[in-house]
Amino acid sequence: MMPKDRFKWLKITMLVITIGVVLLYLLACLVPFVAPTTFLPIALAGLAFPGLFVLYFLLLIYWFFKKRKLAIVLSLLFLLGTQQFLAMIGMRFFAGEFEMVKKEGSIRVLNWNVFRWDEQNKKARGGITNRLNMMDVVQMQEADVLCLQEFFEPYDYTYFESNLKELEKRGYPYQRFFASSSVVNGKYKYGMAILSRYPIVATDTIDFEKGVHSEGILWADVQVNDKTIRVYSFHLESFRLGKQSIIARNEQAGNWGNTRNNASKLKNAYALRGQQVEILKNEVAKSPFPVILCGNLGDLPTSYSYFKVSNKLNDAFLEKGSGLGRSFRFVAPTLRVDYVFTDKRFAVEQFYMPDVNYSDHYPQVVDVKLK
Template identity: 35%
Template sequence: MSVFAKISNKVLLGINVLVVFFFLLACLAAYISPMDWPILYIFGLAFPFLLLLVFAFLCWWIFIRKQWALISAIAVILGGGAITNFFAFNFKKPFQQEKKAGQIRIVTWNVARFVEMVVNNNKGSQTRYKMLQQIKATNADILCFQEFSSSINPDWYNNIVAVSKGLGYPYFYYSHDWDGDRLFNGSVIFSRFPIVDTGIVRYPRPTLPEALLFVDIKKEKQLFRVYTTHLQSNQFRKEDISKIEALKKAKGNIISNAFYIFTKLRTAIQHRSIQADMMPEILKNSPNPTIFCGDLNDVPNSYTYHTVKGAMQDAFLKKGLGIGRTYNSLSPTLRIDYIFTDHHFEIDQIKRVTTNYSDHYMMVCDLRLAPAAD
């Protein structure tokens, strides 16, 4: 081996060790509160790319220096839990549109206020109509929507009426704040089964006025509880997106842009951690079998995901395949919308509906509730 080759391999080995170190930090992001170490969140966002590099080095050293491949191999073993949270390993099966007896079909979707809120016939209103048709086509029993809007102003869309009466969901719970324009925004749960109880938990300041909603639903003789929420978003504006795109292309003032984006991310993730820390106690106290649907605005190897999910089942990991992207901007690695259930439920199938009407993809899942004990 030439001197140049030896030096090159040692440089690559040094880079490999650094990548493995960052990869393991990314794996730790799920277990350490961003209130203490916000920088770990950035490594967590970079997890899929670090994982790709770790595998690339593993394959490279297998052919060049097998003993050095152990560095990446050990990293993969140590990061196994983070990998299986990030990627679903199941055989791909076609989604069966026809519901089977005993199944409960549930939908979760961040509908982005249905794109257009003012009654008209522009492109946004046409998209809203397509979204309503997409919802109708699912034939779901329960709908959980985040960033839902509705108005009692006749010049604006009343989406409560459009869904409850137009699509046949007579039972719903929508807690909203008066904003002075008779336009209400928040999360909502619609059901074709009777709702026998409802509740809301407000998140504390300094987080935005998001809320955790729940309904107790009666299906025949069985009761179960459905939660939905939308956690603190990163609130990226157009100018923020342009800074991110500039960073991707290594253009502009890299240091200034990176610090600005990190500051915004840090604020959002710390607010989300406050919200997430409330969840375990609330979910644990549910008196009925539990389903959780929501837009957590966080990836599967994050503190938010790890804290909210707890011991519940992730429906996508149970029956999905691949990364399962649900946010259709910025990066193809962003799965931030989830359906979790406790172990009273069996998960039959799940799918994403990858239309670009909203900036999120709809998720549709069929569940079975175990028979109640006599």
């Protein structure tokens, strides 16, 4: 093949790749407006948005040197993804270190998916877990309110100790625990918890009737001096691809187990999460008090679920965080699935994610203040 022919085929190949990437990118731009149940490919394109964004940017550079007019058209289309990009990246790169001493009037909230306090690994480690290490991490943050998902509480203390009692000893006397599931005839319960240094004056729960990998919604009205705020802890449906847990797959060098049904799992998770998002949004709208939402959304900030929940709210990470804000430790560096949202009556003062590896999620620490 002559050099001229090779150049021609390279140009055609790059053009075909560009068309494919642009089409997928434009699909991803529709994510905030189209529910996954309406057209699943849009949701999947949103899931791939971080990679599409990088590919698109590289193609822009290529066509800038090869065909300037085409690069201008591509640049205009590229701007359609601004909303997703701004939801994905925290811009506070020079915010300075997190100050452990709170400002006067600040409320500190810790949000953490605690992975059942590592109790699943106790037997494999000969009776040793990271439970007390995790408790130490919680105590060190000196938070006023804790929102914890995948919380584990035993009601038979033969092998496991009470986590609620341990946290009470560490300064959290006001507690609400919502057990969304139980095993061994109710001896061991799992779900969500809200714990506080301030009095909890009211509480309620919303159970999701469907969803194996979701825990529902727990809210508590917390009396902070002369003000009442409503705090939500939620855990929506997760993807959970493959039979094994994410941690097991990670420790076995990427063995993803049986992936035959992963496509249907994605579809089902999106369908369930779409219903759950509507429930969460409606519950938050009913609140007579300023709200703080903490939890595991089970999806990226480039998703329909994210835009649905975050509408008219502050995303604490975007307000005071930097970079991609990865909250799930495995699989990909873009997996920000844990969030702290506040309504506009709060000012977000600080955001911090301690780099601890005791759970499959990182904790999030946020300082807020009522305006």
